[in-house]
Amino acid sequence: MSAGFLLDLHRCVGCGACVLACRIENGRVTTAAWRRVLPLNLRRYDAGPTYFLSVACHHCDEPACLRGCPSGAYEKRPDGIVIHHEERCLGCRYCEMTCPFGAPQYDANRGVMSKCHLCARRVDAGRAPACVAACPTEALTFAADVDTVNAGSEEPADIESDRIAETRRYVPGFTDPAGCRPNLRFITPAGSTRTARFDALAGRLRP
Amino acid sequence: MTNQGHAPLVVFTSLAIAGAGIVAVDPVLRGTAPAAVSTPAITAGVALQAIALIVSMLHLGRKDRAPLAARRTGRSPLSNEIVMAGAALAASAALLALGWREPTPAAMRSLAGALCAGFLVAIGLVYRIHGQFTWMGPAALTPLSAGCAFGAVCIQALVPALDGVPRAVVALAGIDAALFLLRWQEAAALDVSVVGRVAGPFWSRRHQWCVARVFLLDVLPLALLLVWPTPIVIAVAAAGLVVDRLVFYGLAVQHTTEREVERVDEEIRAATERHGD
Numbered sequence: 001m002s003a004g005f006l007l008d009l010h011r012c013v014g015c016g017a018c019v020l021a022c023r024i025e026n027g028r029v030t031t032a033a034w035r036r037v038l039p040l041n042l043r044r045y046d047a048g049p050t051y052f053l054s055v056a057c058h059h060c061d062e063p064a065c066l067r068g069c070p071s072g073a074y075e076k077r078p079d080g081i082v083i084h085h086e087e088r089c090l091g092c093r094y095c096e097m098t099c100p101f102g103a104p105q106y107d108a109n110r111g112v113m114s115k116c117h118l119c120a121r122r123v124d125a126g127r128a129p130a131c132v133a134a135c136p137t138e139a140l141t142f143a144a145d146v147d148t149v150n151a152g153s154e155e156p157a158d159i160e161s162d163r164i165a166e167t168r169r170y171v172p173g174f175t176d177p178a179g180c181r182p183n184l185r186f187i188t189p190a191g192s193t194r195t196a197r198f199d200a201l202a203g204r205l206r207p
Numbered sequence: 208m209t210n211q212g213h214a215p216l217v218v219f220t221s222l223a224i225a226g227a228g229i230v231a232v233d234p235v236l237r238g239t240a241p242a243a244v245s246t247p248a249i250t251a252g253v254a255l256q257a258i259a260l261i262v263s264m265l266h267l268g269r270k271d272r273a274p275l276a277a278r279r280t281g282r283s284p285l286s287n288e289i290v291m292a293g294a295a296l297a298a299s300a301a302l303l304a305l306g307w308r309e310p311t312p313a314a315m316r317s318l319a320g321a322l323c324a325g326f327l328v329a330i331g332l333v334y335r336i337h338g339q340f341t342w343m344g345p346a347a348l349t350p351l352s353a354g355c356a357f358g359a360v361c362i363q364a365l366v367p368a369l370d371g372v373p374r375a376v377v378a379l380a381g382i383d384a385a386l387f388l389l390r391w392q393e394a395a396a397l398d399v400s401v402v403g404r405v406a407g408p409f410w411s412r413r414h415q416w417c418v419a420r421v422f423l424l425d426v427l428p429l430a431l432l433l434v435w436p437t438p439i440v441i442a443v444a445a446a447g448l449v450v451d452r453l454v455f456y457g458l459a460v461q462h463t464t465e466r467e468v469e470r471v472d473e474e475i476r477a478a479t480e481r482h483g484d
Contacts, residue, residue: 036464038464040468040471041471041472042472045476046479047475047478048471048475048479064336064337068283068284068285068336070276070277070278070285070286071272071275071276071278071279072275072278089268089269090267090268090269090275090276091267092266092267092268093268094285094333097334097339097461098339099463100339100463101463101464102465106268107268110268111267111269112269113268172471173472175462175463175467179337180337204474205471205474205475
């Protein structure tokens with residue numbers, strides 16, 4: 001199982017409700033947020049696409065944080081959620097270096113790292129993560145297994161199949177997913193012309 | 208990690224590389240025959256490693272949990288480095304204690320040297336992180352080469368029995384300079400217009416930093432040993448080692464989503480300007 005997120009770039013308006021919900025749910029009002037919304041092509045040049053990337057921990061299949069951690073503070077649950085156990089953390093900040101997505105955040109007050117746990121307690125109780133529940137446009141969606149979403153076997157109820165057909169692992173601005181195999185899938189604008197244009201740009205802008 | 212976050216790592220790795228480097232090259236330069244007594248160089252090597260370990264522990268957010276750092280030995284490069292640091296320090300301290308009054312056995316000196324060399328390799332491997340491209344390649348070997356070059360200069364300057372500049376010292380400095388030139392070539396090949404903007408002002412002067420590093424750590428100490436062999440040469444090489452560490456972290460542009468977004472934004476802006484939009 002690979003629990004993760006689906007992000008519909010066509011629907012996300014960059015309102016930041018997901019960031020706020022994450023802060024409130026996890027009591028991170030004054031410390032660094034686990035979720036960020038990054039605008040791409042902020043100046044809206046015609047030469048490139050314009051959208052928002054709502055990113056947090058991607059609960060990778062091969063998490064760099066877990067692989068490098070010297071004290072075993074990270075654990076990957078059978079459902080794919082990567083949990084950070086603060087009681088085992090040294091605060092060495094090695095995971096901050098190794099993660100190519102900037103997910104682990106250092107909490108200077110407590111001297112430990114912390115990161116998104118995909119609202120594991122909510123998920124265990126059958127509820128959506130706080131960021132997903134707060135998204136007003138349903139751009140951000142939780143998937144119990146992102147790899148089976150395309151096949152339709154684990155489709156979230158609120159995702160139409162024509163949107164799911166457009167999921168992809170990489171969009172310009174997202175860190176190359178080859179290394180850690182992050183569990184974030186993007187839904188891009190539908191339509192053959194728009195898809196072809198997007199693919200051409202993605203090919204050109206990929207590092 | 209921010210540049211400010213790298214400051215304790217610059218101090219830790221500078222001291223650790225210097226200390227371990229001295230003990231690692233001791234059997235190479237002085238041979239494997241029993242040495243008369245522990246030299247001031249070995250004493251300095253042990254002291255530097257001990258201070259480095261303390262600095263390393265002090266930079267932890269939770270110092271009380273430091274023993275947990277060895278929990279994933281064999282699986283985490285950082286755990287491996289910490290265990291190797293402990294082993295290298297213990298062997299170096301034993302070498303110092305045994306050789307305080309009597310000649311030290313060759314096997315003991317070789318063992319301490321090998322453990323210190325292993326520690327230097329482990330330091331490099333900590334940063335060989337998949338996906339973080341600026342730490343890949345020859346960068347992983349520079350702690351070993353820089354430590355050996357520094358250690359060779361120290362021993363040569365502090366052990367009066369060694370006259371002239373042996374080939375081994377020249378070879379170690381040459382290998383270090385060659386490895387660093389490969390690293391420099393990699394850094395120069397990165398797209399400065401994009402990476403430089405997000406990496407800060409260090410990038411705009413990276414060639415000057417690289418020249419200073421090779422000059423201070425490899426070229427000038429050798430020249431000084433030839434014409435004016437005084438302990439001042441150690442200060443010059445130490446400055447070179449600190450510059451080496453600053454270059455190591457200064458050229459480490461961390462790959463994150465924020466950086467990638469900035470890179471793509473920059474490319475879009477450049478494409479727009481090319482088309483005159």
